Amino acid sequence: MTAVWRVARGAVRRRRLQTVVIGVVVGVSTATIVLALGLLAAASAPFDRAHAQQGGAHLVAAFDRTAVSAEQLTAAAGRAGVEAVAGPFDQVALDVSANRGAMVAPTLNAVGRADPGGPVDRVNVWRGRWVAGPGEVVLDVPPGSDLGVRPGERLDVQGGHRLTVVGLAHSVSDTADAWVTPDQLAVLRPTDVQVLYRLTRAATPAEVDEGLAAVTAGLPPGALLGSRSYLMSRQQVAAESGVYVPLLVVFGVLGVAVAVLIVANVVSGAVVAGVRHIGVLKSIGFTPNQVMAVYLVMVTAPAAVGCVLGAVLGNVAARPVLAEAFEVFGATDIGVGPLVNVVALLGMPAVVALAALLPALRARRLSAAEAISAGSAPRAGRALAVQRLLGGALLPRAVSLGLGLPFARPARSALTLAAVALGVMAVTLAIGLTNSVTAYEEAVRPVHDDRVELVVGKVGGGEGPELGGPTHGVPPVLGDAEDEAVLRALPGAVRVAATSRQLVRLVGGQDSAMVLFYRGDAEELGPRILSGRRPDGPGQLAVPSRFLNQHGLRLGDTLTVELGGQRARVEVVGVALANSAAQVFADWDLLELLAPGTRAGSYHVQLEPGADRRAYAAAAAAADPGLAPAPPRGGSSMGVVVVGAAVLLTLVLGAVAALGVFNTVALNARERRRDLGVLKSIGMTPRQVVVMMVTSMGALGLVGGLLGLPLGVAAHHVVAPAMMRAAQADVLDVVVDVYRVPVLVLPALAGVAIAVLGAFLPALAAARTTIAEVLHNE
């Protein structure tokens, strides 16, 4: 073995470029695989991962504190089927309606907890700190979200109490909206107690129900006020997280496929390039098995180093990507699972060894004489018909020679072509998804050049009249009806719709919905109705399909809504296009019923074609200084993350594919060193050599582009609707049908770009090769 090791070590040192290429390709491929598999593993059950990481509660139960004692609850929790328990914690509904500027919800479910940790529901405090004394509150806000609340702000609550926000935290179990110390909660007069359970069996609703039955058995009747299973929370967040799953699955599979192709290409090329060396070894007495061992060691040694470094790189790269994608769950420390690392660290060397084994076996069978003469004896020409055809073509000779090169090594060219095609497929898919996200954003929140939205300023120095909507500091001088009349009368106005945004409670559950009430030309200026009809009376609502899905409703169902103590029974008459599941639409008549006299918070105006929007807004402000143009709205964070993830993964795949091309050209140049020398000796310029080598890959890139393009489009037609369905959103034609001819040009050329980028450096090196020695010594 010593001889084998010495020879292999010498070969590794002598063939520095090959060693580096193998190490780098295996390293980058391993990093890609770790990233892809890590994302796949994380995406397959993001909620479960975050829930497990936080020791999330399987069951959250609220009990009447007057009907049951803490001792009874603790005793009940000790029954079989309960893995861990937290609580009982006192809780109360905090009225924070006096703080509308900071909070969307008028009430917060506050829980008294001294410690964010514990065996169940370890709350992630991602900004500020946990409550330490009276007068302090921590709010439940998903990491990265911005509800306009910062630590240091103060909240006025019922009973004249004032709480200072000291931190922002998130519970994936959604156990509270706010936390205070137990002493502080006692001051706020708790109404009930909360107990959090982790069950030994909680995979299905039936098992969770069994757990609930166990922990409530023997308690006084009426002690249980309500309960919530984590399965419900999982279903709700699945709408957000599920969006990423199809994307990550496709990119994960692409990443693995490209990496395997490139590694196989690099390794088999290295063995093929060393055939003559094999002949020398045999001639001095190495057995076929020893020769094979030399080659396996020679290839797997740098591969092993690359694999380990790549795994480290993949873990480092995956961390921010996973945190970005899944921070909504409050889990900021999601990393690549150990299984993924094990698979990558064992799988990649196995792929390398397998890829090396086949050509090494072939070399093993070569006779010493045959192997040692490789390179100096003339080879039988390959792809001869193609070469002849190209020789007569009306192309510069460097180009026609380059076009013929891929046919000389068809297997290597096929592997490279496949890698480029997959790279182009990724680019096509990423472009399609970017366009889909843009198309969806535009469909949901259309930007019209002929429209102006004017918002009403704060009334009486307080809040703007439209809850949660944009506002400004100048109060209106005219009444609602007068403003609308003025806007209709101003030159250029064609249609006007007044709107008011109000948070209503859905009676019968604990949910709320933001209702946008329309008055005036709602038909033209209101949301797009996908099915059913637009609300035109007091008892009607139009809701997005996500709302229907999340509430188990269908078109035609009825529900009761409540605003300021006034209730109304409404029918879902239409499905509207909206991004948020909690955004619903109604006619102004319903607002008149629930909150008579409410003034509009904003006015949507459609202008004549060519009318000056700035001039119209200035005229409106002149008529009533309380009317100002609405600020521009940004894209959704989900859209940004989807596009960001797609672009990042595409860049990684493109780089790996380009690395594959780099390797192919480097191998071709090495194998064809003599031919290059001959061509240069008869007058081929360095530039022509570069053109020839780059053309050889450019042609592959073009074909790869043409193959990858339809694959990418097909993948998009699967992934985009799957993402929409996962988000419980409507699958719109504009989201799926995003490829137009100009859009297709870019991915079609991406193959050429990948090929040219990958080929350029080794082509340049080939052009600079000293030729004198090879021509005389062969």
Added chain:
Amino acid sequence: MTSDNSTAQVVVELSAVRKEYRESAALDGVSLSIRAGEAVAVTGPSGSGKSTLLNVVAGLDRPTSGSVVVNGDDLGRMSETDLALFRRRRIGMIFQFFNLLDDLPALDNVALAAQLTGTSAGQARARALELLDELGVAGRRNTYPAQLSGGERQRVAVARALVNRPALLLADEPTGALDSRSGEQVVDLLLDLNQIGQTLLLVTHDQALANRCASRLVELVDGRVARDSSLERTP
């Protein structure tokens, strides 16, 4: 051509050429002039600098010091691209191991050199066919190098070297890889070419070959010119 060349144009002018590889000098102050129509054989033991001399004349390698002027062009002042264009137009090379492109048939191997100068594919093939015919291998024009005999390969290589009508034909051990009969044929070919005015620089360790082909003998020893004398060709 055995006539006096003393008034003919100088095709190759080497002045104090030195070429170093790491510590050792392959060429050590070589000065040499070759006039048009001459057939010069460079001989010497292995490692004497014969091939290095050929490389610097062909522009395949650059001297460490000294100047190399071929057909009026100072190679030391040329870029890599200029050197390629120089080889394309001025130089024809024949190698011991032929150095044909295995993926191209004989005709295209020859035509390729012409196509690089901008000649159309049709014209290049016509000229190549003409040369192959003159060298007696036109019948093998569609055959690939692997199926040609050694002598045939070298004839194709000679045709390729001549296709652009070079000012200087360089031959590096042209018969070294051939059997005696094929070697004789190649020698006759080189003689014929020189007879019609082709300037020839031949590198060989074979004294008999030098005596048959060359009108002048330059012997290199340890990178220096040890002898430079006229020859009477042996029949």
